[in-house]
Amino acid sequence: MWDALKRPDVPACLRICAGTDGSVTQLLEVLTGKTVVVKTLEQSVIKATSDIAKLLDIEVGDEVNSRLVTLDAGGTIYVLAKSLAPVKRMPQAVRDDLMRADIPIGRILREHKLETRRDILKMEIVRQDFFGNIPVLSREYRIIYENKVLMWINECFPVDDRWKM
C-alpha cells in the first residue's frame, strides 16, 4: 500500500501529507505558511447504500452525511476530499459544524476535543476527473471514535509541481 508514496514522481511534501496519521490541514498550513480554506462543493444527507453501509459498518438506509470539499491555500487547490459520516454516530456539536460550515475535519475534532484514531485503508495512484490529466494519489482512511467508524474519508492529491514548496 505504501509503495504509491515511494514513486519517484511523488514530491516529498506530498509524500508527507499523504503519509501522516495526523491532520493534513495542519501540515498544509505549516508547509505553505498560509491558512487553509475549505470550499464545500457538495454536502447532503443521504441514505446508506449497501456499499456505504459496509464502509461505515452501519445498516443500509441509515442516514449519512456526505461532503465533498477542496482544501486550498493561497489560491492553490492541494486536496479534494470526500467524506461519509453516519449521522447517528456524530456528537450533536460535531454534526452542526460538519453540516453547516466550511471547517476542516481535523479542526472540528480538535475543537470538540474528540479522542480518535485513524486507520489508513488504501493508497494508490489513480485518475480523477476533477484534476483532468494530472495523476492523483488517492488514499482512504477511517476515523475511529468510541470503537466505531465516525467517518470514512477519501483524499485525492494531484501529483504535480504544486507540491514543490
Add this chain to the structure above:
Amino acid sequence: MWDALKRPDVPACLRICAGTDGSVTQLLEVLTGKTVVVKTLEQSVIKATSDIAKLLDIEVGDEVNSRLVTLDAGGTIYVLAKSLAPVKRMPQAVRDDLMRADIPIGRILREHKLETRRDILKMEIVRQDFFGNIPVLSREYRIIYENKVLMWINECFPVDDRWKM
C-alpha cells in the same frame, strides 16, 4: 507559540515534523524512506515531584514512567524525546510495551488501538546539552486518553542541515 516554526533557519522537513499533530516517527519514515529506530537512553519508574504532578495532573508521589529516547533513521539522530507517563493510567499492555521495548510511542498507541488526542503546549528554540552547540527546536505536548493525561512528551529537534532530505 508557532512563531518558532516560522524562523527562516528552520528547514521545511523539520517544520513538518514539529508541526504535526500525528506521529513524528511515521513522518520521519516517509521523509527518509528508512525505518526509524528508537534507542532508549534512560527508562525508570519515579515518584512524581510537584512539578511532574502538575504536568500530568496526578498526585505528588504517584508512580511515573520516565523515558528518554532518540529517534534515529539511517544512522542519523533526528529527535531526542523525553516522556513522562503516569503508571496507573496506562492500560497494562501499553505499559508493558512502553517499559520493556524500544518501540515508538505512536506505534504503541496504534497497535493497541487507543483513541487519543494531542494538545501541543509549547514550542520554542532552546539550547540542549545533548546536541552541543546546535540550536534545538523544543516542543511539549500531552497525549489525552479518556479525558486524562496519558503522557507528557518533550521532543527536541536539532536545527541544522540533517533535515535537508
